[in-house]
Amino acid sequence: xxxxxxxxxxxxxxxxxxxxxxxxxxxxxxxxxxxxxxxxxxxxxxxxxxxxxxxxxxxxxxxxxxxxxxxxxxxxxxxxxxxxxxxxxxxxxxxxxxxxxxxxxxxxxxxxxxxxxxxxxxxxxxxxxxxxxxxxxxxxxxxxxxxxxxxxxxxxxxxxxxxxxxxxxxxxxxxxxxxxxxxxxxxxxxxxxxxxxxxxxxxxxxxxxxxxxxxxxxxxxxxxxxxxxxxxxxxxxxxxxxxxxxxxxxxxxxxxxxxxxxxxxxxxxxxxxxxxxxxxxxxxxxxxxxxxxxxxxxxxxxxxxxxxxxxxxxxxxxxxx
Numbered sequence: 001x002x003x004x005x006x007x008x009x010x011x012x013x014x015x016x017x018x019x020x021x022x023x024x025x026x027x028x029x030x031x032x033x034x035x036x037x038x039x040x041x042x043x044x045x046x047x048x049x050x051x052x053x054x055x056x057x058x059x060x061x062x063x064x065x066x067x068x069x070x071x072x073x074x075x076x077x078x079x080x081x082x083x084x085x086x087x088x089x090x091x092x093x094x095x096x097x098x099x100x101x102x103x104x105x106x107x108x109x110x111x112x113x114x115x116x117x118x119x120x121x122x123x124x125x126x127x128x129x130x131x132x133x134x135x136x137x138x139x140x141x142x143x144x145x146x147x148x149x150x151x152x153x154x155x156x157x158x159x160x161x162x163x164x165x166x167x168x169x170x171x172x173x174x175x176x177x178x179x180x181x182x183x184x185x186x187x188x189x190x191x192x193x194x195x196x197x198x199x200x201x202x203x204x205x206x207x208x209x210x211x212x213x214x215x216x217x218x219x220x221x222x223x224x225x226x227x228x229x230x231x232x233x234x235x236x237x238x239x240x241x242x243x244x245x246x247x248x249x250x251x252x253x254x255x256x257x258x259x260x261x262x263x264x265x266x267x268x269x270x271x272x273x274x275x276x277x278x279x280x281x282x283x284x285x286x287x288x289x290x291x292x293x294x295x296x297x298x299x300x301x302x303x304x305x306x307x308x309x310x311x312x313x314x315x316x317x318x319x320x321x
Contacts, residue, residue, distance in 0.1 A: 009196040011099050012079075012315060016106040017042075017113050017295050018198060018205030019284040020277055021215040025058060027205065028106040028310050032066035035102050035315060040092055040182075041070040042107030042116070044061075044080040045250050049073065050235050053228040054252050057218065076239055076247035082115040083125065086194060089116070096197040102315060103197060110287040117200070117294065119191030126174045132244070134174055158182040201314050203307060204288040204295040209278070218275050223252070224270055231280070232256040251277050 014031065018024045041047065045055040050073035052059075057071055058135045069092055073081060089105075096103040114120075138146060147163035150172050153302060156217065157172045172183040179186070207215070236242045248254055250272040258264035289297055298307055 004304050010266070011096060012102045013093075013096070013200045014102050014104045014311060014315075015042075015113060015202035015295060016104065016201065016205070017110065017202070017288055017292060018108060018300075019087070019207065019212060019281040020108055021056075021212060021219055021281070022108075022205035022207050022300060024106045024205055025056075025062075027307055028104045029058075029062065029066050031102070031311055032104055034308070034312055037102035037104045038067040038069060039094075040089060040093075040103060040105045041068070042085070042089075042105050042109055042112045044085070044107075044109040044112065045075045046071055046107070047080050047085070048076065048247050048250070050076050050247060051228070051231050051250060051253065053223050053226060053231055054250050054256075056223075076235060076242070076245045079125070079128065079246045081125065082109075082111045082120055083123075083192075085109075085112045086120060087116055090194055090320060093194055093197055096236055097195075099197075108284055110284060110291060111127050113295070114291055116194065116196075117202075117292065119193035119246055121187050122189060122192050123175055123186045124179055126178045130178055131174055134177060135170065138173075143169065146173070149173065150176075154182040154184065157182050160184065200293075200294075202295040203311070204281070204292065204297050205300045205307070206288060206297050207300045209282065211273065212281050213278050216281060218273050220270065220274055220277060224256075224266065224273075229250065229256055229259065236260065242269055251280065281308070 002299040014037070016024050016028050016031075025039075032039050043055075046057045048055060049069065052072070058068060063071065070085075070088055073088065078084075092103070105113070119186070144167040146166055146169045147158060147161065149159070150169050152159035154172060154176050157176075158169075161168050163169075175181070175183045175186065184199060193289065232242075235247075236257065239245060242248055242255055243254060248257070252269075255264060255269040255273050259266055259269050288295060300307070
């Protein structure tokens with residue numbers, strides 16, 4: 001029997017990770033309803049208050065089913081990062097320390113969950129102006145050339161990175177420019193860790209590509225045929241520089257901007273975004289399996305009943321100790 005809402009028991013931190021369109025949110029809400037727990041967002045895209053359709057953020061009706069935290073808390077010009085998320089979640093963890101009801105952290109941003117469970121290297125945020133300048137200078141520069149540039153300035157970090165990984169190479173160059181210290185030095189420092197309330201239970205919903213890809217494509221089609229283009233258009237009217245804002249990194253945002261200005265047809269936009277999200281889901285599956293082994297991997301097929309029963313049974317067992 002599940003822990004009754006507000007009933008006796010022991011507080012726990014339940015972590016539900018997983019890939020895109022795996023059923024994480026539905027499972028988290030079902031568990032929250034069964035236990036009186038609170039759902040806490042750990043998805044970088046769902047931190048933004050704008051473009052709720054593109055981010056698949058819970059609707060107001062869904063949020064009314066159980067308490068939700070950290071959904072829609074950032075403006076379009078604010079940078080989402082693991083460090084920023086830890087700052088936002090820290091007071092929620094403190095509040096939960098004396099609460100017998102579980103805190104249910106869910107999302108597909110593996111770096112956030114890794115920071116929660118393993119800590120985070122305390123690298124300072126990069127000033128937006130410096131980041132924009134360095135990225136503009138790097139635009140069109142082949143990845144091996146950027147890697148060679150890094151090797152000349154920070155050989156220790158460059159030795160850890162593949163020349164074919166421009167995002168991480170550029171990040172290392174940004175850190176060096178902003179702090180004057182190599183990224184390798186920052187990574188050798190003690191990790192910042194938050195105290196966690198109660199015992200930790202966790203799983204990762206990882207449907208195979210044969211299950212996940214049709215779901216992704218179906219969800220994306222509904223988004224693009226539904227409110228998503230109008231939401232992007234409305235946000236563009238408020239922020240004419242939208243393409244340069246952090247929120248523009250959301251899957252599909254730049255493609256919809258191109259559709260709206262007539263430089264891309266809708267069918268091509270849909271195909272491009274679908275390919276991006278399928279690749280992202282593949283990276284998520286790899287990340288959760290290799291970087292977060294404490295989250296029990298479940299190759300789900302869409303039935304949340306078994307994972308829900310397993311979690312409630314484990315919570316009940318904790319409450320009986």
